[in-house]
Each structure stands twice: as C-alpha cells, then as structure tokens.
Amino acid sequence: MGAGQQKVAMLGECMLELQGEPFGQFSQAYGGDTFNTAIYLARCIQPQAATVSFATALGCDPLSGGLLQRWAQQGLSLELVRQIPGKLPGLYMIELDEKGERSFHFWRDSSAARRYFDVPQTPLEARCHEFDLLYLSGISLAILSAAARERVFALMAQMRALGAQVVFDNNYRPALWTDPLSAYASFARAYELASMALITLDDHQQMLGVHDAEAALAHAQKLPTPELVIKRGEAATLVRQTPDASWQSVPTVPVPRVVDTTAAGDSFGAGYISRRLRGESAPEAAAFGNRLAARVIQHRGAIIKKAYMQDLLS
Template sequence: MSSPQRVALIGECMIELQEESGGLLRRTFGGDTLNTAVYLSRLLQGHAVDVNYVTALGDDPHSAAMLAAWQAEGIKTDLVQQLQGRVPGLYMIQVDDTGERHFSYWRDTSAAKAYFETNVTPLEAALAEIDVLYFSGISLAILPAAGRERLLHAAAALRTRGGKVIFDNNYRPRLWRDAAEARQWYERAYACCDIALITLDDDIAMAAQAVSAEQALINALALPVAEVVVKQGGSDTVVRLAGQPPQSVKPTRVDKVVDTTAAGDSFGAGYLAARLTGHNPAEAAATGNTLAGTVIQHRGAIIATQAMPNIKL
C-alpha cells in the first residue's frame, strides 16, 4: 500500500473576533492558508492525502486551543513550532449589509513571523517527505526577508525533486512596504510554482500602473506558470494550462451573500482537492466555485461541518 500524499500549507493562523449584535464578540480562529487547510482536510476525508499545517504558535492557551481545533479537523500539526513567550496574532471582522468584510489587525508580534528563526525548521527537515507545498502572498508578507528567502528556497528544492508548489496571490497592502516590494517577491513566487491561484482584483491592486480588468486577465494568463487559475468574483473563473487555450467556468450563483470572508481560501481548497483526486482544471474550478459559493452564505471564515456542500471527489 502506497503512502498518502503529504500536502503542507504554510502561513499564519490568528485569533478571529467576529462582531455580533449588541457589541458582543465571538472568538474563532482563522487565516488564509489555515482556512484552506481546514476545507481541504474536510474535502479529502477518505482519500490518501495528509493535510499538514505549517506555522509558529506560542505557549499560551489560545495556541493550545488552535492546535486542538486543527487536530479535530484531521490536520497534521507536527510541522508546527511552539515558541516560548510568543502568542498568535488577532483580528476582528466587521461585516456590512452587503456581506463585505472589514478587518482590524493586531499581529505585529505574531509568533508566525518567527517560524524561520530556528536553524532548521520542521518544514525544512521534512521537505523530502512533502509532495505539495501551498503558500500565499500573506505567507510571504508576514515573514522577514530572510524567512521569505528560506520559504522560496524550500519551494524550489521541493520542485527540483518532483513535488508541486501552489501559490495564491492573496494581497494585503498593509503587510508590505509598498506595491513594488510585493511585486518583487510575487515574481519570485510565480517563478517557483506549478499552480498560480490569482484573485484578479488583488492583481490589479498591486499593478505598477493603472490597468483594466481585461488587460490584467491577459497579463495573468501570460505568467510563466504551468497552471494559472484566475478568480474574478462573480464573473467566470478562467483556467489555463501551458500550451492550451484558456477555459471559462461559471461561478456558483447565490441568492444572498452573507460574508465573503474565506471565499478565495475555500476556492483554493476545492480546486486543490479536485486536482489531487484526478480532476481536470475546469472541473477543479467548478468544485472551488461550489465550495466558495456555500462559504459566503455563512458568517466567519470556517463554516460548520454540517453546512458543507455535498462535493464528491
């Protein structure tokens, strides 16, 4: 019997506070790649795939609760570092009447920023056993320059031995010195990935000059990446394999958007789950759209397990 595929997703999980009626706050946990890891683990139950989360936490009660929650979701945590005296970051979500979310962050001393401060991280030590590495623009942004270098080096090393690398362009301007700095690191990430998941609005936001959506789509599809997936919100998702014409995939229509938190993260989980189980890119995009269309009808980044759509892989 062959060993399960091992997928590692690296990033930051934070304490999430959701503002509810009367000024009450509900505490959960979230972060872009962690959200993807949770949905990926749920979708791949029963398949020979191990989902691993890679981050640094503290030695506080919130960190312990995070680890327990991830393990309850079937996520492997042996690549997580717990750093003495450190704590996770925190963010608050406020949602307007249209379902659009607004974030406030407290993350300057987040433990995740220090993941690569040890001589050899658990990720680097286990690299020969990892089949797929998934990271995002936020994964890069929270790290100091030396940590970014080590993450990209790990990605390149994994590809050299035949592994796959997925990069999600999730762009948060406040995490970068400026857009030029972000573009520099993104170009390097695209150069060492096999699949690029691109939110077109984020791509436009970090462009060197004003660009139309039409031109931004052309630019994204021309990236030197074997597999490009362009997410356009309520418009068609566009997928392109190297040497093949792009394909458009209709989004999932919903009657009411409640909260767009984790829409892109859940799409990434659906897309990757489908690709790992042998589906083609168009089918994978449809799976991602189905999951994202369900997630945006619920509050918060992680919906209840019983609210998951019936997706067969």
C-alpha cells in the same frame, strides 16, 4: 496528481478571530487565509487519500494550546508546527457591511507565526522531502522577514526539484508590505517557482496599480507558472492547465444571498486542489471550487460548519 496517499504542507498563519460590533458583543473563532484553505482541503479529501499539515508557529500559552487541540479535531496534522515560548497568536477583528463584504483590523506585528523561520531549520524544511504538495500565499510571504522569504523561495525550488507540486495563491494585502514594488518582486519570484498559481484578479490589479481590469487580466494570463487559475468574482473562472493549453472558462455558482465573503477564495483553493489531487482536470477542479465557495459565502465566518457543506463532499 493523483494515486496513492499524498502529503500536503500549508505554510502560513492562523489567528484568533473576533466578529461583532465595536464596543458590543463579539464571537470568537480562528482563521487565516492558508489555514482556512487547509481546513477546507482536509474536509474535501479522504484521510486515506492525503494528509494535510499546517506549517506555522504558535506560543506555549493556553490560547495556542487550544488552537492546536482544535486543529487536530479538524483533521490537520501538527507535525510542522513550532511553539515559541513568550509568543502569542495574532488577532484580527472582522466588520461586515449589509452586503456581506468585510473589513479587517489586525493585531499581528509580533505574532508567533512571523518567527517560524527564526531557527536554523524549521520542521517544514527538515521534512520537505516527505511532501507531495506545498501551498503558500502572498500573505505567507508578507508576514516574514526578507531573509525568511529567501528561505521560502529556496524551499519552493527544492520541492519542485524533488517532484512536488508548489501552489502559490496571490492574496495581496498592501498593509503588510512596505511598498507595492517589494510585493511585486516577491510575487514574481513565487510565480517563477510555483507549478500552480491561483490568482484573484482584484488582488492582481491592485498590486499592479492599474485601473483597467482587462489589462490586469492580460498580465495575469502571461505569468510564467505552468498551471494558472484566475478568479474574477462573479465572472467565470479562467483556467489553463499547461502552458500550451488554451484558456477555458468555468462559470461561477449564483447564490440567493451573500452573507459573508470571508474565505471565499480560500475555500475555492481548497476545492480546486482537492480535485487536482484526485486527478481531475483543471476545469473540473475549478467547477468544484466554485461550488464550494458559493456555499461558504452563504454562511457567516471563515470556517463554516462541516454540515453546511456535507452534501458537496460525497
């Protein structure tokens, strides 16, 4: 990767976000795993180097309109967005404990994003030949119907054949799947089709249903994706840039106080991809991803103010 202006497509969902105490006051924002990555990626790259488009569906209501306006202000291209009359954005609420760990409550079963592929050809499929990189996650797959997932897999194969990079992030949320076996089958397809996989080991272990983290790590290291990144919380990140390369360990960045772990992995992915797009090595990209994630978890909310990370962008 590297050289010339590139186009990046991010497939997923952005929802309205509520944070606060039940039956108390709430602050309103917006977020979603691939959307968070899209925002941080747009911040980490120069506009003349790459454009970031978010592929999703929204409604035609004022809330959807407000989201589109804010996305454009954040530097995202809207060319891949579908607007569906009668549909609304999804909604989620975050509760935080005293350690900054979060729990989520979702209202997304009938969200517009789930209907992105309910047309013969989506904007993403129609324009896939224009893009240099496609990014999606386990959640991107989970919210779609089985038929729509098959179209995503076909799209991944098509874009790889066209020479694009295809990045799969394994975000695994059991509540979005009918059972672990169907998730495992879909993830296995994605790993075969992707050129790069970002693995959160805790999620991988949970999907495998094993108690031994070392067994989950050994399984992850044997995945067929050419470029692999394994995130292990506070432990060092492991990277392998090519199938025949040795694994390299990249330390994480200690922080004085964790405020909110929301979007830690999402921001890491953005940092990693941004540096790989610039032509930096996988260990260099992982080091930057770890620095960005360390900054994000020291602030509340999925999308922190750009001023909080400005010194990292020079």
